[in-house]
Amino acid sequence: MASIKAEPFDLDFDPKTTALVIIDMQRDFVLPGGFGEKLGNDTSLLLAAVEPTQRVLAKARAAGLLVIHTREGHRPDLSDCPPAKLTRGGQTFIGTTGPMGRILVRGEPGHDIIHQLYPVAGEPVIDKPGKGSFHATDLHQILLDRGIRTLVVCGVTLEVCVHTTVREANDRGYECVVLADCVASYFPEFQRIGLEMIKAQGGIFGWVSDADRFIAAIG
Ligand code: TIU
Numbered sequence: 283m284a285s286i287k288a289e290p291f292d293l294d295f296d297p298k299t300t301a302l303v304i305i306d307m308q309r310d311f312v313l314p315g316g317f318g319e320k321l322g323n324d325t326s327l328l329l330a331a332v333e334p335t336q337r338v339l340a341k342a343r344a345a346g347l348l349v350i351h352t353r354e355g356h357r358p359d360l361s362d363c364p365p366a367k368l369t370r371g372g373q374t375f376i377g378t379t380g381p382m383g384r385i386l387v388r389g390e391p392g393h394d395i396i397h398q399l400y401p402v403a404g405e406p407v408i409d410k411p412g413k414g415s416f417h418a419t420d421l422h423q424i425l426l427d428r429g430i431r432t433l434v435v436c437g438v439t440l441e442v443c444v445h446t447t448v449r450e451a452n453d454r455g456y457e458c459v460v461l462a463d464c465v466a467s468y469f470p471e472f473q474r475i476g477l478e479m480i481k482a483q484g485g486i487f488g489w490v491s492d493a494d495r496f497i498a499a500i501g
Contacts, residue, residue: 286499288459288491289481295432295457297500301348301425304335305415305437305444307399308353310392312438315381317392323468328438331466332398334493335436338464339399345500348428351401352408352415354443355386355393362411362418414446422454432457434496435488436464440476448480448488458488461496 285294310316312328319325342349356363360377368376375385382392388409401407410419425433433456437444444465448458460480467473480488491499 284499284501286459286489286491287495288489290485290489293432293457293459293489293491295459295499297345297347299429300432300434301350301428301430302338302342302434302436303350303352303415303447304339304399305352305435305447306354306439307332307335307351307395307437308355308393309382309396310355310386312396313382313392315392317375317385318468320375320380320385325468327468327470328466331436331438331464332396334461334463336398338434338436338461338493338496341497341500342434343402347434347500348430349401349405350408350421350424351395351399351405352410352419352421352437352443352447353388353393353395354410354413355388356411358384358387358389360387412446413443414450415443416447416450416454425456430456432459434458435460438466439472440465440467441469441472445476445479452487459491459496460488462490462492464493 283296285292311318377384383390406424408419408421415421433451451458462477477490481490
């Protein structure tokens, strides 16, 4: 067993039943020319999460933790993209062509994970059409089959895909630790408040820690 220093209180976990989940570290969100920038955001804010997540990923791999990556995106014919997601306020970005290929479309350069955090053989990659990583995916099945109980969560953006995934996971009975410096938002105030929301009320849907405390916990 191990224990991670966290808020609102330290969490005991078994590395054998713990997975590192890295959410949507895709070019379309963290680099200019993709979905994030099309939505009017400064994508450079998300890059702060890359280096701490690299350290966490290296430690998790060395310790033999299950590592799971997710990607938000759609089939090339967009048949899995709800009309309500495709067109917002009369604007359509998903499926249009930009400098990194068709935005949020599977198989395109922009849809793929940045090289710094690229999956290696044996690490499941979950392609998801929504914000949550459990919706319309086989993530729950993969976690159940491996007896996973605890999720250590990194990725972007905190208030959208990370929050949605952690809320989904919490409802399915997983204990989730979000690493504060390994998640990022386009909005600094959402980064601060998004972390507060997780750990308020005695940890209403999770715990908050950071890269250094995760690395120390693994030993
Ligand atoms: N726009 C935004 O903040 N996020 C997303 O659209 N997807 C994810 O968070 N991955």
